[in-house]
Every structure is written in structure tokens, then in C-alpha cells.
Amino acid sequence: MKTLNKITLTFILFLPMTVVQSVHAEDLPTIRQQMQVIHDHFDVNFIYDSSIGLDIPSQARIRPARQTLEACLDSLFIGTGICWEIQKKYVVLTHEGKRRNPKNYTIFVEERHDTLRESVITALTAKERNTTQTGFQKIDGKSFNKGFAVLSSPDVIKTLQNLPGVASGTELLSGMYVRGGDGSDNLYLLDGVPMYQVSHLLGLFSSFNTDVVQSVDFYKSGFPARYGGRLSSVVDVRTREGNMNEYHGIFSIGLLDGRIQLEGPIVKGKISFNIGLRRSWLDVLTEPASLVVSKVEKSDFRIKYAFWDLNANVTHRFSDHNRLSLNIYGGRDAAKFRQGDKTEESDNGSQVRISYQNEAAIGLEWGNFLGSVDWDFRFTPEHEIEAKAYISRYSSLFSGLENSKEVYSMDEIPYSTYKISENRSRTTDLGLKADLSFRPSETHHLRYGASLMLHRYSPEYLSDEHITENNVEIRSQHFFQNGLKLSWEASAYFEDEMSVAEWMTANLGLRYSSILTDGKGYHSLQPRAALRILCGGNTSLKLSYSEMVQNDHLISSNYLMLPTNFWMPSTEKIAPSHSRQISAGVYVNLPHNIRFSTEGYYKTMSNLLEFRGKWGIYPPIHLWEEAMTVGKGRSWGLETEVSWTDENTSLTAYYTLSWSQRLFEEFYPAWYKDRNDNRHKITLMGTRKLGKRCEVYASWNFHSGGWVTAESHGIWSEELGSYPINFYEKPNNIKIPDYHRLDIGFNFRKTTKRGNESIWNLSVYNVYCSMNPFVVYTNYAYDFTKENLSGLSYIGEAFGIIPIIPSFSYTLKF
Amino acid sequence: MHKYLIILISFLAATSCRYSFELDTYGLEQRIAVRSVIGAEDSTSILVHKALPITEIGNEDTYMDNAxxxxxxxxxxxxxxxxxxDKTGFRFDAGVFKHGDRIEIIAGADGIETATAVTTIPEKFPDFEVDLKVVENGIRHLNIAYEDNPETEDYYGVSVLRQVVLNATPDVLLPESPIWPISYGEGLTLDPNAYSPVFTLWNGLSLFIxxxxDETDNTYDIYFRHDYENYQIKERQIKCxxxxxSEELYRTILAEYDLSDSPFASLGLSSPSFTYTNIKNGVGWFCSYSTIDSEWISDPQEDL
Structure with a gap:
């Protein structure tokens, strides 16, 4: 055990959806189990010396529904030799007769592998009711691997898409449209480093490997001043450092991908590592399928797709107050399509034969590289600093190849054309940041910091063409264009989390940011304020106001997340985007382990960008500013959550009622519906433990259909011709069919002979095969039994892509 | 490379399920459709029709009692x-309007909300010069230099007509035909991103707009090829x-161009830049223009 000056504390956190305990009715509960009941009801965390024994049976009868917290603690600990003391939202336990010294706590994370009782011990997690911010959700990393796994692979973004206020956009694509925002205005951080692209396989998987994720902080509103740079949400993903004392790992193999994770000490107690690797093997499946198609079609057909990603962390603990870590992330997606054929035909019935040999190929690649060096140092018990130097790079490539050869039989002279074109984009950030924390008293927690970033945006276009006749080059051309832009971005912030009274906390902050591109600079001050009022022991009211500024923009000509998109900074012609949001909510712990919350919001956005359409598919690299038009957005809504848990079951229901609108006067002179204006969103989720080793989970997702633009009116008559003359009245005037999907899954757990845990997961995505639309368009239908135009009708048509997908995975934890 | 994305989407479509659904137009009402493009110093015609919501096609009586x-x-x-x-509409004729006239229309019919619109006849096209050269491999470069007024926001268009005399006995004069720009990326040393004209067939005109x-140096460039092999041509001229x-006409033509140019527009996967109308409480267009022709310019003979 440690000396008196160093007390090792263990924080126990139990999340309602993931913590399951097997309690036999005939056994007395232990003190630890009784503490969990108190924790669940009163929402307090326990801090205690790890030498205190808590696994002894307790005969105390506690009734949290009828007793105060103090009365429950009295009942539980009387006669045990354990003293308790309530400090705000913590209960501190000590041995009777020993006095704790709050300045000398050492905090570490201890993970327990207990296959029968899934107790999860992690670092501090703020409960929704007790945090000051509205729109905040903290998800523990363990919860991803102990519940829902879409396609047998747990996923961060898919989990967030279930939450109220988050629209997922087009089927198949991993969009996150938070409270009326666009998909490009979410700040994704991996260990504090911004990440530009978070999708694999166009969104079926995200770039976050849940095997290494420690926690995810998700903000939809009430943003603390330490976050900035995007309008609508913050997804702050933190990865775990490796175990300092023991080697552990996870091996998982599934239908679509495989994962391996290893962690352990390099120097016991001092240096640890944690590595996670994932790779898909869709290419193993598509290669033989391509060969079959090639044989059937008598052509050369190839299709291949694969992705991989790697997380690596090395942490050196110099002392309990001083830590240095190196974090690396690399990920890549590559998709290739190729088709070639040979044909022969005669030239207009003459004797001349022409043979053609054609090959066309397209390649899509994209990926991220992130690296950071982090230094955490507590130089006094009240002062802490986190300093970071990092690099973040996102690159994408879209290439097309045409290779053709013609040979005329009369002269046998081959005539060949070879053409390749590439759209390439690279976005590179180099950054330095420092975050300081200062607790001058128990009622104030100050945070302040600054960052400096150099952004390098480099979209490129390359075209190469060669024409040969009789193997002699008769024509060639080469064209290359680069739209390189450099910009400097600086920010500073100050925030104070304060306890105004026992029943009131507030978080007030101010953030300054600036960007400089080509001599043009923009500055902004962004106030942030959040207030929480406790009403009694179980209810809190919250209110928040925040302004956010986004200094860079995703330039895209369509709503697909294609590698043809590229990022560019604010310039003289394109100003930063800006949002303001006010949010208020009520959060209640009801009896019988029921939680209820409802939160309303109103949000405005300005300087949003939309593609003007003049340049077709690809925004022009050097005229991209002219290709975009500027407009506004606004959204409002109400989000409600009800959840219930007991030892074996957890049920959660989310409902969102929302509106989202846009005003782009170049398209339409008044407000119109945003394409993701999904009026209703419902998510129902449940998990149930079936015995000690099996659990089942299910989720049903529904949201009202989005909107597309189609002709609204027509004039028609026999004199005008067979088809009407159609007109467009306003944007987004047609609602597409509602979206709904049911997923179910089973986890079968087993302890191997060596005491390791193995898990078989069987899951079915889209159980009743709801073909939710991927693309939608309008078309004429004609009833030929009717005369003239009376048989004509106008209908909508949709393509659905994702059918029912069963999958499985096997996971071994050691 | 446009076709590669089409191939990709087609592949996804081929592996998917297609189904139809009933459109709900959410309270759309009948509207007045106004179509008029008023030329300066030219007679004016305005077409007014009864426009029904497209979900009523084939179901409702399209007869317009009066307007x-x-x-x-x-x-x-x-x-x-x-x-x-015809049974759905009327044509209204008016006199001649001059440059700078502000024209307003109020169109009504029984049972349909009144539609209104405004357009101002643009001033004359400014002084200009036209130059034509061969740049490479038969590609012509037509340059139009003009004096733009920096104080005003102006919108321009050009239709380039070609007149060809073929080698024959006797010579054959072909009817005037419009030229088409070269395809994206066809120019060998041209910057394909710089040269991306808005060219469309609109209301019977082949127009660059x-x-x-868009142009910082008060010139407009067009690159095109001729259709015939040189040995057939005796003489070739072009005229602009x-x-x-008017802004309304520019935006109306641009909207139709956006719809035809983007493969994603009709699939609901791109911005709604093609929905412009300047008819308040109605649909269609009410716009204006002024026009002037250049002299015929002989085509450079270097490659004949």
C-alpha cells in the first residue's frame, strides 16, 4: 500500500445501460453492492482507500426511495469501521480513526475483468443530471463493447446517431446532422487532435476503434469555452493508455472485419503501450465474386474494397503528477472498380473489321493520419497543465482511367488512347495547444488555454492523356492544378465552473479565435454560459447559451461523402460560419430507477455554404469561392429521454420533435425546409440479460423522411404535347418515405480454460428488411388503358440499398 | 470523369431495390404559370396558363376559364x-418596350391566387470588340471584350452563329447554326477549371451566359471546334x-443549366440551385433582355 501522503483512490462508475450484476436472492448483498444501489439512486460517486474491504456481506437494510442519502450511509456503514463524508457529489470513505488529506490523492484507473459481474471501473464520469452543460452525454468506452453492435462491430458514430437531436442523413452514409446542422460542422477529436474524416466504407463503420476508446464526450449545446471550431457538435474521443502492470488484449474476428488490441507495460508501473488494429476483408469476398462476374459477362471485371486503421499509444508516467504520452492514428480506405472488354464488329456492313479493346477503372481512396505528443503535469495540487503538439492529415484521391485501343482490319494499325485524371485533396494541420486547470477554492474550477494551428489545404487536379497511332505518340497533354492555401488559426479561452450555491452551479466562459488567410483575417469572441439548478435531490434544471464559429469549410458539390470533397479556409470572399444556440432542459431521477429528461433548443446559423451548381460534379479548385453561395439556417426542437434499468434489463426511449430550415436567397427568397428536416425521431433500445452468460439487445430506429426537390406544378394539354411542362416552385418540397429499421443481437459469453473471456456475437441488421431510400427521384407513370393524358401520373421512386444483413463475430479477451 | 461517378452510382443502384411511393405535395395549390421573355424594342408576348400540382396530373380538369x-x-x-x-391558357400581346423600362405584371384567374412579377429591360450591350483565332488542333478561341459598368451588377449572354459555304458546284450555303463549346478537358493546354462556361439551350437559343x-478583365472567352473537315469548307464566318x-433571365437560365449539368440534382443529392422563379405566388418566368449582333467575322484559314 502507499504511504499516508499518497492515498490511492479508486473511482467507481456504474453506467445504467452497461452495469449488470448477478445477485442471487438468497445471498446477502455485499457493502459494494449496496453502494451501487445508493450510487444509482442518489447519483453520487464513492472515493475510498483501496485497502477498505467492501466485499463483505452487509445486513443493512437501505431504502433509498424513503431515506435520505445520509440515512442510507448511516445504515450501511454503522459498525463496519468505515467512516463516510459527503463532499458535493462524492462520498469519501476512510478507515475509522484516519483523516483524509484531500491534497494528496492519487487517482488511477483500475480495470477489472470479471466475467460474471460486469462491473466497470473507470475514471470520473459526470452524470447527466449533475453536469452543468445542457446537451451533454458522456459514454464510457466499455459500454460500446457490452451492448449494441451494428454488424457485430461496435461503433461510436452509430451509437451517437441513436441519440435524440442527431439525424443520420442518407442511408448508408455516416452523417451526423446535429440539431439542424450540416455534416461538416461537427468537431471530431481523437485525444484532442481534430479529425476531418471519420468514416470507413462510406459510413457503415467509423474511424474510432472501440477497443481502445476510453470515453466519448458528446456535446450538442452548452459547449464549454475550451471547445471551438465547429458549429453544431463536439465529439471528444479519448483513448485508453495501456495497462501499467499486466498484459491484456482483445482479438476479434467478424463477418466484415477483424480486430486485435494489445496493451501492457514496457517498464512495469512506468511505461505502457496500447495498440489496436482493424482491417476489413471485404476484398477477400469481392475478388472471387469478380472472377465469377468476369466469366459470366466474358469481360474483365474487378471490384475491391478494403479499409484498415491503427491506434497506438505509449505512455510514460514519470510520477503520479507527471505523464508524457505519444498517440498515433492511421487509417485508410481504398475502393477500386475496373472493367475491361474486347469486341469486334464490322464497319457499316463492309468487309472492314474493327476490334476494340477498352478498359475503364475508377479508384477511391481516403484516410487520416494523426500524431500527438501530450504532456500532463500537475505542478501543484491546484494547478495542472496539459500541453500538446500534434499533426493531423486527411487525404483523399478520386481517379479515373480510360484505356482504349482500336484496330482496323484493313491496315492493322492500332490507334490507342490512354487517359488518366485525378482529383486529390490533402488537409494538414500542425498545432500546439496548452490547457491549464486551476482550482483556487472548492467553489471555482478555472480552465484557460490557447492554441496555434497552421492549416495547409491542398486540393489538386491532374490530367494526363496520350494518343498513339501505330505505337507512335501523336498527341499528349498534361495538366496539373493546385489550389494550395495556408492559413494560421489561433484561439484562447477562459472558463470558470463555479458553485454559486449548494443548489446552483454555473459555467461561464469566453473563447477568442482568429484566422489569417492570404492577408485577410477574421476575429471572433464567442461567449459561453451554462447554468444548473438542483431542485430537491432528484431534479435539475439547466439553461445554456453558446456561440460557435467555424473557420474552415467543406467544399462539396453533392450530399455524398465523396473523396471529391475538399476543405478550404475562410478567405476574403468567404467568411467564417457562425452559430448561436440557447437550450434549456429538465432532468429527473424518478423512483424505480427511471430517468426522465426533456430539453428544448433554438439555434441560428449564418454564413452557411451551399454549392451553386454551375460546375457539375466537381467544385473547381481555383474558383471554388464563386461555386458556393452563402445563406442561413435555423432549427428548434424538443428532445425527450426516458430510461429504466434494473439488474438484468435496461430500456431506453428517445423522442425528438424538431424543425430545421434554410434561407439561401440565390435559390429561393424565403425560408424553406432543410433536407434533414426530420419532424419526428424515435429510438427504442433494450438490453436483457438471459442468465449469466447470454444477453440480447435490440434497437428500433424511426425518423420522418427527409426532403428533396422535385417539380411542383405542370401545365399540360394535348396541344402542348405528350408530356407536361413542369415548373419548380421551391426547394425541398417533396418528402421521402419515412426511415425505420430494427436491429437485434445476442452476446454469448464464456470463460475459457485459461480464465479468459470469449464472446460470440450474432446480430441482424435491418431485421425486417426495410429498404430505406438511398436516392429518390420523381418520374412519370402511364396507364395505357386510359386515354390521352388521363393515364399519366407523377410518382416518386426510391432506391434502397441496405437489405437485411446478418453477421457474427468472435471476440477473445485476455 | 463524370461518367465514373455515374458508373459507381449505377453499380449501387444495380444491387439495390427500387420501389415507388405516392408523392405528398403538402397543400400545393393551383398556380398561374407566366412565361414571358421581353426583348427591348421588340413586340411583347406573355403566356399565361393554369398550372396544377403535379400530383393532380391526369386527374384534374386543366381548363382555364379566363385569365x-x-x-x-x-x-x-x-x-x-x-x-x-388552348384550353389551359392564353397569350397576351403588348407593345414595344425600351431599354430601362420597368415592367410589372399582375396575372389572375378565377379560383387561383394572383401572381405578380417585375422585370427591368436592361440597357444596351456595351461597346465591344470580337476577336477569333485558332489556338491548337482546330480549337478556336473567340474573345469578346466589352466595357462593363463597375457600378452595376450586369448579366450577359452570347449566342455564336456560324455560316458555312461548302465546296461544291455551285457553292452550298448552309443554314446558320450555333456553335457548341468544346467538352470539359478537351482543350489540350487549356485550364479545364478556368474554362467552364455556362452553355445551354434555352427557349430555342444556344446561349453562353x-x-x-465572373470575369475580372471585362472579356469573355469561348473555345469551340467546327464540325466539318477542312477540305469541305470554302468559306466560314461567325457572328455573335x-x-x-435582366437578373431574372440570367437566374432562370442558370437554374435550368444547373439541373441539366448535375447528375445528382434529380436524385436529391445536390443543392436545390435549380428552383428559381421570379413569379410571386406563381411559377414560370417574367424577364427581359436587350440584344445586338456583331458583324460577320471570317474564320481564320490557317488550317484549311
């Missing part, structure tokens, strides 16, 4: 005469029909 139009020029009402075109802020467009 009334009030036309004002600079605030004063002008006379119009009407002719029934632009607005003054230059337009000064």
Missing part, C-alpha cells in the same frame, strides 16, 4: 390583347448575338 393580365410600364398601365392558345463578377440579360 386577366394587368401590365404596367414605369407605373402606367399599358394595353394588352389576349388570344386563347455570365455575370460581370450579344445579350444583356
Amino acid at each position: 386577366a393580365v394587368i401590365l404596367k410600364c414605369n407605373g402606367k398601365e399599358v394595353e394588352t390583347s389576349s388570344v386563347r392558345l 455570365w455575370k460581370d463578377c 448575338r450579344l445579350f444583356k440579360l
